[in-house]
Amino acid sequence: MASPTTTIETVTITRPLKVIAFICGIIVIILMIMGLVSTDWLMAAGWRQGLFMHCIEEGAPQPLPFNMVNPAGCYPSRDAAYIHAAAALCIITLLTNVVATILTGLGLRSKDHHTKYKYYRFGVIVMGLALVCITIALIIYPVCFALELNFGNRTIWEFGWAYGVGWGAAIFLFGGVMLLMCDKESEEIYYKERKIVHDNDSRA
Template identity: 30%
Template sequence: MSTDEVYVFRPFKLIALFCVFIALALDVVALLSPAWVTSEHYSLSLWEACRQSTDVWHCLSTLKTDWQVATLVLILTAATITLLSFLVSLISFCLGTYRRYYRIVAVLLFAAVVLQVCALILYPIKFIDSSMLRSYHEFNWGYGLGWGSAIFMLGAAILYCLRTDIYEDAYY
């Protein structure tokens, strides 16, 4: 690069890579969260349902009902796709071949968003429909982290769709 040339660095792809990392981290924490639905003496996660009776918590697996297994499979699949897209994005960014794979990463992330949103819509509908808890309950931070992960996945997918390279060549 000579002294007359100007290079404009637009960090959209780096920000997108960071968003995918945050989405993956939020997804892992949401999967491991013990609190998706809570009430005074009840806690429900993706893996187990716990009830408190006289200072002792009794937990049972939630993998017996089909809608909870479907939710878990959808979120695990979305997390796996997010991990794959993160690895492809990271490797292509480090090797400098980033333009070739960004469209693939964007499509993978849009697919992960669809799976994640389907799981996050299915979960409260089937929870309320099954009437597991007849008292006051609230969807807790584990469920919220699932939505946060979906938002970061969507943001990263949109950033990977931006084509800033074709506009830079026309000006410089």
């Protein structure tokens, strides 16, 4: 004689917003590495300046910026406080964003909705810290450079692609933070239960 049985199926829901936030974190890692290794933050005729090095091109017009007397080549960054501060903040941005991206990835992998929510909560805090750091770095760099512009010995200065990459990283960080903060209430619902009635045949 057939008897009904109830099967409870658990379905895990992955929020697409969190996946996009994870992708944003990966993009920021790539952008920050590009910005840190580049010397194209600030440029003028025959001069390129990054966070860790500055380069003098062959045949650069004299006098060189900031009263430099070095021949053509690349050298460690000038001993300017704002350059060191911006470099330190960018490194902190990279490291904190790596942590935030890992936390977001762990949240995506977790099957327990309480653990998942904790990963996202800590991830948005750490990613928010990264956003604050890169924003401060991008502000103090041009502001402090303007204070020493009289020593630049150039009439035209421009910010290079690496500085723009920094703003790109800030935009993706902002997007990641917003995506991790969105949909908090429904984020608590990760499991749907369905009751399926089977007619079991007791015959062999």
